[in-house]
Amino acid sequence: MNIGIIGCGYVCDTYMSTWPQHPNLVIRGVTDIDPARAEIISKLYGLRRYASNEELLADPEIDIVVNLTSIESHTEVTRQILQAGKHVYSEKPLTMDFEQGKALVDLAREKGVLLSCAPCNTLSDTTQTMWRAVRDGLVGDVRMIYAEMDDNPIYLMSPEEWRSRSGAPWPYQHEYEAGCTIEHVGYHLTWLCAMFGPVETVTAFSKWTLPDKTDAPLNPKDTPDFSVACLDFKSGVTARVTCSIGAPWDHRMRIIGNQGMLSADTYRHYQCPVYLERFTKLSMNARKSYTVRNSNLLQWL
Ligand SMILES: NC(=O)c1ccc[n+]([C@@H]2O[C@H](COP(=O)([O-])OP(=O)(O)OC[C@H]3O[C@@H](n4cnc5c(N)ncnc54)[C@H](O)[C@@H]3O)[C@@H](O)[C@H]2O)c1
Numbered sequence: 001m002n003i004g005i006i007g008c009g010y011v012c013d014t015y016m017s018t019w020p021q022h023p024n025l026v027i028r029g030v031t032d033i034d035p036a037r038a039e040i041i042s043k044l045y046g047l048r049r050y051a052s053n054e055e056l057l058a059d060p061e062i063d064i065v066v067n068l069t070s071i072e073s074h075t076e077v078t079r080q081i082l083q084a085g086k087h088v089y090s091e092k093p094l095t096m097d098f099e100q101g102k103a104l105v106d107l108a109r110e111k112g113v114l115l116s117c118a119p120c121n122t123l124s125d126t127t128q129t130m131w132r133a134v135r136d137g138l139v140g141d142v143r144m145i146y147a148e149m150d151d152n153p154i155y156l157m158s159p160e161e162w163r164s165r166s167g168a169p170w171p172y173q174h175e176y177e178a179g180c181t182i183e184h185v186g187y188h189l190t191w192l193c194a195m196f197g198p199v200e201t202v203t204a205f206s207k208w209t210l211p212d213k214t215d216a217p218l219n220p221k222d223t224p225d226f227s228v229a230c231l232d233f234k235s236g237v238t239a240r241v242t243c244s245i246g247a248p249w250d251h252r253m254r255i256i257g258n259q260g261m262l263s264a265d266t267y268r269h270y271q272c273p274v275y276l277e278r279f280t281k282l283s284m285n286a287r288k289s290y291t292v293r294n295s296n297l298l299q300w301l
Pocket of ligand 1: 006007008009010011012031032033034037053068069070071073077091092093168169170171174183
């Protein structure tokens, strides 16, 4: 299967940096609405540059197209790719709107091609290990899940100066306008829904908590930068998912059952270790001893 890439911005370099680990992948070429970006990526990585999306999509040698365009272009570019009869892997989110997403799924079915979307961390060793442990009943019946997506107070880390290897600026204005929930919650939803099925109800709160994060004009300017949602799955499991770009880094995944807890420090490192605590008398006593009030030893001292 030969791959074509549309979108040569910041994240394109991230894809290029992992490409050498997958020598079976053949990238035929790249394109971008901005010819200068396409030229830079083409030169740096030795890839053919197509003059336009249309030219890339007309190449019969390309089977899969990776859509790395900015969020507002996702729907249209993915539609173009499907219309050309090619498989799609899109960066997240697939679309900004449920109906648009559904229309793309219908179009992919009609064309007989595959439509897939980042993130793919459900396939990571970490998530697969947690999933296997859940299926093997190592924590008993899963009762609740805590999934955190706090990405540090990035506005204090000069994101205006961040550059990819090829010099693309990190599109911080776009990131602020789309908001951390749309940008990031998919990283947790993808493994949560894979493991526990569909969600029946969502109760959520979000707020624009950092009005002073940039002087740059934003449209809209008040996209929430903090959110918490409680998800009630049809399977009976309950999950709390938190997103922010104001709180210090916390990417933990915790699956809590009636007999134990599975935890991992981050969804992002695909081989992050998974820890299992069984809720035994010993582990409960150890937890009790953390609390000075309840510790016989500390009271005795
Ligand atoms: N930046 C990150 O750290 C990061 C990480 C993971 C995922 N992503 C996702 O990757 C995608 C791209 O993000 P980015 O940071 O690379 O953005 P970016 O703005 O740096 O790059 C987007 C590129 O797409 C091009 N483009 C826009 N519309 C187009 C169209 N219709 N046809 C062809 N080219 C078009 C732009 O000219 C630009 O070069 C987004 O969906 C984002 O959510 C970004």
